[in-house]
Amino acid sequence: MSLAKITQVKAPALAVPGDDIDTDRIIPARFLRCVTFEGLGEHAFRDERTGPDGQDRPHPLNSEQAAQIAKDKKGVMVVGFNFGCGSSREHAPQSLWRFGFTALVGGSFAEIFFGNSTALGVPCVTLSKDDLAELNLFVQKNPGTEVAIDLEKMNVSAGDKTWKASIPASARESLISGKWDPIADLLEGSSAIEKTAQSLAYVAK
Amino acid sequence: MAKTLFQKVWEAHTVRQLPNGQTQLFIGTHLIHEVTSPQAFGMLRDLGLKVKYPHRTFATVDHIVPTNELKEPYSDPIAQEMIEALRKNTKDYGIRFFDTSTGMQGIVHMVGPEQGITQPGTTIACGDSHTATHGAFGAIAFGIGTTQVRDVLATQTLSLSPLKVRRIEVNGKLRPGVYAKDVILHIIRDLGVNGGIGFAYEYAGSTFDNFSLEERMTVCNMSIEGGARCGYVNPDEKTFEYIKGRPHAPKAADWDAAVVRWKSFASDPDCKYDDIKVYRAEDIRPTVTWGITPGQAIFIDEKMPALELLNAADRATAEDAYKHMKLSPSTPIKGTKVDVAFLGSCTNGRISDLREVAKYLKGHKVSPTVKAIVVPGSQLTAIQAVKEGLDKVFIDAGFEWRGAGCSMCLAMNPDKLVGDQLCASSSNRNFKGRQGSQTGRTVLMSPLMVAAAAITGQVSDAREIFKV
Numbered sequence: 001m002s003l004a005k006i007t008q009v010k011a012p013a014l015a016v017p018g019d020d021i022d023t024d025r026i027i028p029a030r031f032l033r034c035v036t037f038e039g040l041g042e043h044a045f046r047d048e049r050t051g052p053d054g055q056d057r058p059h060p061l062n063s064e065q066a067a068q069i070a071k072d073k074k075g076v077m078v079v080g081f082n083f084g085c086g087s088s089r090e091h092a093p094q095s096l097w098r099f100g101f102t103a104l105v106g107g108s109f110a111e112i113f114f115g116n117s118t119a120l121g122v123p124c125v126t127l128s129k130d131d132l133a134e135l136n137l138f139v140q141k142n143p144g145t146e147v148a149i150d151l152e153k154m155n156v157s158a159g160d161k162t163w164k165a166s167i168p169a170s171a172r173e174s175l176i177s178g179k180w181d182p183i184a185d186l187l188e189g190s191s192a193i194e195k196t197a198q199s200l201a202y203v204a205k
Numbered sequence: 206m207a208k209t210l211f212q213k214v215w216e217a218h219t220v221r222q223l224p225n226g227q228t229q230l231f232i233g234t235h236l237i238h239e240v241t242s243p244q245a246f247g248m249l250r251d252l253g254l255k256v257k258y259p260h261r262t263f264a265t266v267d268h269i270v271p272t273n274e275l276k277e278p279y280s281d282p283i284a285q286e287m288i289e290a291l292r293k294n295t296k297d298y299g300i301r302f303f304d305t306s307t308g309m310q311g312i313v314h315m316v317g318p319e320q321g322i323t324q325p326g327t328t329i330a331c332g333d334s335h336t337a338t339h340g341a342f343g344a345i346a347f348g349i350g351t352t353q354v355r356d357v358l359a360t361q362t363l364s365l366s367p368l369k370v371r372r373i374e375v376n377g378k379l380r381p382g383v384y385a386k387d388v389i390l391h392i393i394r395d396l397g398v399n400g401g402i403g404f405a406y407e408y409a410g411s412t413f414d415n416f417s418l419e420e421r422m423t424v425c426n427m428s429i430e431g432g433a434r435c436g437y438v439n440p441d442e443k444t445f446e447y448i449k450g451r452p453h454a455p456k457a458a459d460w461d462a463a464v465v466r467w468k469s470f471a472s473d474p475d476c477k478y479d480d481i482k483v484y485r486a487e488d489i490r491p492t493v494t495w496g497i498t499p500g501q502a503i504f505i506d507e508k509m510p511a512l513e514l515l516n517a518a519d520r521a522t523a524e525d526a527y528k529h530m531k532l533s534p535s536t537p538i539k540g541t542k543v544d545v546a547f548l549g550s551c552t553n554g555r556i557s558d559l560r561e562v563a564k565y566l567k568g569h570k571v572s573p574t575v576k577a578i579v580v581p582g583s584q585l586t587a588i589q590a591v592k593e594g595l596d597k598v599f600i601d602a603g604f605e606w607r608g609a610g611c612s613m614c615l616a617m618n619p620d621k622l623v624g625d626q627l628c629a630s631s632s633n634r635n636f637k638g639r640q641g642s643q644t645g646r647t648v649l650m651s652p653l654m655v656a657a658a659a660i661t662g663q664v665s666d667a668r669e670i671f672k673v
């Protein structure tokens with residue numbers, strides 16, 4: 001299986017501010033009533049975007065820039081801290097990715113969300129608190145401008161500014177070597193897997 | 206070298222190092238349910254892969270199962286489609302499915318322990334963030350995404366990095382009316398909802414030693430609410446006692462060998478931890494949440510925090526929380542009007558929870574302004590409760606007695622909040638919209654506190670209502 005090597009993502013940025021944004025907010029549970037991930041994109045942040053009266057609410061995903069991102073399937077979401085906490089539903093990163101987001105920049109990410117995103121080839125990089133605030137300010141002042149995430153140099157840049165970014169080494173390696181879907185590597189370990197299985201009394205029947 | 210349980214289990218299950226630097230970790234036990242598995246089976250089919258060890262995956266159905274409608278087809282055609290997809294997938298691949306007709310169906314985190322599938326020193330993965338529940342038995346158990354469900358099906362392994370271990374010690378005796386639920390809400394309140402990122406939590410101390418396995422499950426269950434993907438308690442005699450005789454427990458001669466092996470996984474007394482936190486049981490009081498994250502919690506007799514006393518990082522979320530909850534800073538939460546009382550979920554839907562509430566409930570009536578439902582987490586729990594006559598106690602008091610499932614813990618089945626109803630809930634998440642209404646409000650608490658709220662129609666101190 002050959003996957004694209006993801007070394008750089010350059011795309012228009014959209015800020016979705018707030019800390020502790022959980023996956024129930026990213027994709028409400030009723031949209032998990034499905035047997036495929038198709039169609040989840042349009043429901044990203046549904047209950048934040050649409051009021052109980054069915055009317056649109058002011059939300060970054062309802063903006064013109066978001067519409068452009070959805071059209072081009074190319075966008076960077078700028079988020080806060082502990083983004084993607086709560087439920088392990090892969091439907092959450094799936095919905096953002098299907099909406100059009102190809103990378104995220106934030107203060108920190110919940111682990112399961114981070115792993116799910118990486119396995120989709122969606123890098124989630126973090127900036128320091130101050131740098132993130134600066135990026136946020138920049139994005140809000142210059143809606144729709146491009147932000148570049150460079151996984152080789154490990155930085156994020158926008159306008160004439162560049163900030164130092166972080167991502168766990170293993171995720172970075174997987175993305176830049178085009179092995180972010182781990183299945184090929186895992187399958188290769190077949191004989192070692194069987195050896196481990198044999199060594200575990202509760203597994204070896 | 207002295208090691209933690211986490212390190213020992215990790216080493217015993219390490220297959221090899223992967224090129225990206227992660228560990229290929231063997232997952233001895235894989236649990237699946239209808240929500241996060243269909244796409245994984247789809248990917249498996251697309252790639253033309255087989256299930257490597259079908260006998261190490263176990264399935265049940267919980268999230269979408271209606272709790273007041275036992276006959277199929279369900280009135281929600283999508284729910285019907287999901288249960289049928291799971292039936293087909295488990296049949297096609299030879300996976301054991303604890304279907305609704307077996308009498309053993311229930312919330313996935315209850316079925317594993319009940320069947321004796323959950324065992325010490327094992328690795329357990331499930332496409333569900335509350336998988337840490339199984340850590341109560343001294344297993345390394347964690348939630349995974351759907352792509353990872355595919356990985357486990359195809360290879361029985363995952364690509365993972367090890368976690369650090371934080372020992373959380375609680376010592377002493379809990380005061381009357383204070384429960385395991387209060388302990389974990391207190392810990393999350395203190396360490397924060399992201400305090401556990403990168404950590405496995407090892408719960409220890411005399412309070413945990415004295416806890417039953419069900420109480421330990423309540424605490425481990427909510428590790429993820431504190432940001433920790435995995436939480437566990439070292440196995441002891443109580444653990445072995447709980448497992449003994451269950452359908453999947455080792456039998457006869459295998460039993461003794463298993464116990465020896467299980468004991469060997471417990472953390473060594475002189476092992477090193479990456480962090481240690483210590484609490485005194487007697488300092489903990491009945492705890493309730495007031496906001497939209499499980500960390501926004503206070504003791505029942507405290508006032509909700511003033512915004513200016515919060516640090517800047519927490520203030521924005523708190524403001525949002527007060528707005529959503531329609532509550533005001535610096536006022537007591539006690540006395541807040543309650544519309545719905547929900548007793549159930551993988552946190553607190555076990556037999557001991559039902560017994561404890563029933564013990565106090567006799568002679569009380571649910572307030573006419575409250576809709577109160579009790580949902581046993583599994584069919585076995587329901588059967589046991591009926592045998593003990595607990596269902597009658599609840600029904601006499603005015604609760605609706607339901608079938609097994611996730612129910613109102615999350616909005617994937619007919620049990621939902623309506624409008625801005627406020628729910629006193631024994632579940633684990635108070636996120637906006639979690640219980641099915643965008644404007645619905647959730648206050649998390651222990652089962653007995655839920656019963657107190659049901660009776661008074663207000664957030665109440667169960668110790669006063671029931672003279673605990």
Ligand code: SF4
Nearest residue numbers: 335550551611614615
């Ligand atoms: S009871 Fe709630 S938390 Fe537990 S598995 Fe079901 S939906 Fe998830």
